[in-house]
Amino acid sequence: MGTRPHKEQAPRGAPAGHDTDAHHGLRFPKDFVWGAATSAHQIEGGNTNSDWWDFEHQAGSGCAESSGDACDSYSRWQQDLAVVADLGLTSYRFSLEWSRIEPAEGEWSLAALDHYRRICAGCREVGLEPTVTFHHFTNPRWFAAQGGWEAPQSPAMFARFCEKAAGSLGDLIGRACTVNEPSMVALIGYLLGEFPPGRKDDTEAFVTVTKHLVEAHRQAVGALRAGPGVYPVGLSLAMSEFQVLPGGEELAALAQEMMEDIYLRELGGDDFVGVQSYTRTYIGPQGPVDPPPGTRLTAMGYEYWPQTAEAAIRRAAAVTGRPVIVTENGIATDDDAERVEFVSDALRGVHRCLEDGIDVRGYFYWSLLDNFEWARGFEPHFGLVSVDRSTFARRPKPSARWFGEVARRRELIPAAADELGPGA
Numbered sequence: 090m091g092t093r094p095h096k097e098q099a100p101r102g103a104p105a106g107h108d109t110d111a112h113h114g115l116r117f118p119k120d121f122v123w124g125a126a127t128s129a130h131q132i133e134g135g136n137t138n139s140d141w142w143d144f145e146h147q148a149g150s151g152c153a154e155s156s157g158d159a160c161d162s163y164s165r166w167q168q169d170l171a172v173v174a175d176l177g178l179t180s181y182r183f184s185l186e187w188s189r190i191e192p193a194e195g196e197w198s199l200a201a202l203d204h205y206r207r208i209c210a211g212c213r214e215v216g217l218e219p220t221v222t223f224h225h226f227t228n229p230r231w232f233a234a235q236g237g238w239e240a241p242q243s244p245a246m247f248a249r250f251c252e253k254a255a256g257s258l259g260d261l262i263g264r265a266c267t268v269n270e271p272s273m274v275a276l277i278g279y280l281l282g283e284f285p286p287g288r289k290d291d292t293e294a295f296v297t298v299t300k301h302l303v304e305a306h307r308q309a310v311g312a313l314r315a316g317p318g319v320y321p322v323g324l325s326l327a328m329s330e331f332q333v334l335p336g337g338e339e340l341a342a343l344a345q346e347m348m349e350d351i352y353l354r355e356l357g358g359d360d361f362v363g364v365q366s367y368t369r370t371y372i373g374p375q376g377p378v379d380p381p382p383g384t385r386l387t388a389m390g391y392e393y394w395p396q397t398a399e400a401a402i403r404r405a406a407a408v409t410g411r412p413v414i415v416t417e418n419g420i421a422t423d424d425d426a427e428r429v430e431f432v433s434d435a436l437r438g439v440h441r442c443l444e445d446g447i448d449v450r451g452y453f454y455w456s457l458l459d460n461f462e463w464a465r466g467f468e469p470h471f472g473l474v475s476v477d478r479s480t481f482a483r484r485p486k487p488s489a490r491w492f493g494e495v496a497r498r499r500e501l502i503p504a505a506a507d508e509l510g511p512g513a
């Protein structure tokens with residue numbers, strides 16, 4: 090476990106970064122999945138029936154702006170699929186909006202189910218495997234009003250939704266993620282107060298919600314497997330490399346337990362483990378602290394640390410013994426060359442895992458589109474594709490074309506230097 094410095098890993102002692110030799114020979118398996126990921130609330134627009142919509146419009150919630158029309162993907166999903174397919178990727182990861190499918194408790198929208206069925210079918214028509222996430226941060230308003238994930242019935246409510254949705258889509262699903270980053274739902278919603286329900290330092294609720302999310306995953310796996318279709322089912326877990334500072338040992342162990350291990354221990358029967366890692370976390374005696382001064386940061390203020398994907402894969406594989414898929418990895422930046430650098434660095438780590446015999450089955454870039462980055466609004470740009478905020482026109486960035494070429498060749502190749510640049 091842990092990471093190894095780039096320079097030791099680059100072939101023939103070449104430095105990492107943009108150096109051509111550093112890419113040489115990094116080939117990926119034939120069936121390796123190359124994808125781009127999105128989530129419903131971040132791209133669809135008009136998701137007015139969820140706890141997130143309320144939170145965005147709540148004075149003092151700290152949200153930069155409303156998700157509004159987002160990227161208008163509820164209407165423009167065919168354009169999104171066309172971009173992913175044209176780039177040369179093999180899978181599209183998107184999520185179902187529970188608040189559209191079950192707008193009131195026990196009331197099912199056939200039109201919404203049909204919409205997602207058309208997206209699954211649309212993926213298949215353009216040669217993409219639909220990777221479907223059943224919960225990506227948002228809850229229906231009625232569910233939140235019942236106590237959200239604190240309510241004892243919450244796992245069963247979610248499992249019932251999964252049963253209904255999978256009953257309608259299962260024959261077309263290529264791969265399913267039950268819950269996206271459950272630890273972030275608990276942490277950011279109940280300890281940091283930056284996601285709904287906006288509670289700060291509510292440790293008791295954090296623990297309850299964590300247990301319910303673990304149980305929700307367990308029940309969801311059962312519901313999906315009992316429905317039509319046969320497809321791999323797993324969880325998408327946020328993981329971080331913990332950098333423990335002197336005196337921070339106890340808190341780091343607690344963080345690792347409550348944010349990762351409590352989930353990982355439950356995943357031994359799943360078909361895969363989805364790992365999502367963006368940076369590493371420094372933990373001191375009082376909890377998480379900023380990286381040291383002078384550290385290179387991304388537009389999110391995270392440390393630039395693409396090696397974290399490798400560390401996450403290694404831990405997830407070691408703890409669960411299951412195949413691993415990087416279901417999200419990416420960077421917020423307005424410098425498209427930096428995006429290529431980040432993904433190249435991350436893919437080198439993925440490749441080292443493969444060389445060591447770890448069963449890594451795919452890599453999804455987060456995100457396909459510049460989209461609604463939750464409380465931060467539309468400012469951070471994670472996308473491979475920019476979206477004009479007044480016309481919704483999609484424009485693939487050079488990094489998108491590069492990533493597509495990597496996927497087509499199944500080989501890490503350098504980006505053409507003349508295509509890249511700040512603001513690209």
Ligand code: BGC
Pocket residue numbers: 128131269270273327365417455462463471
């Ligand atoms: C989430 C995404 C989010 C991304 C970047 C992940 O935690 O699944 O919804 O946009 O990170 O912050």
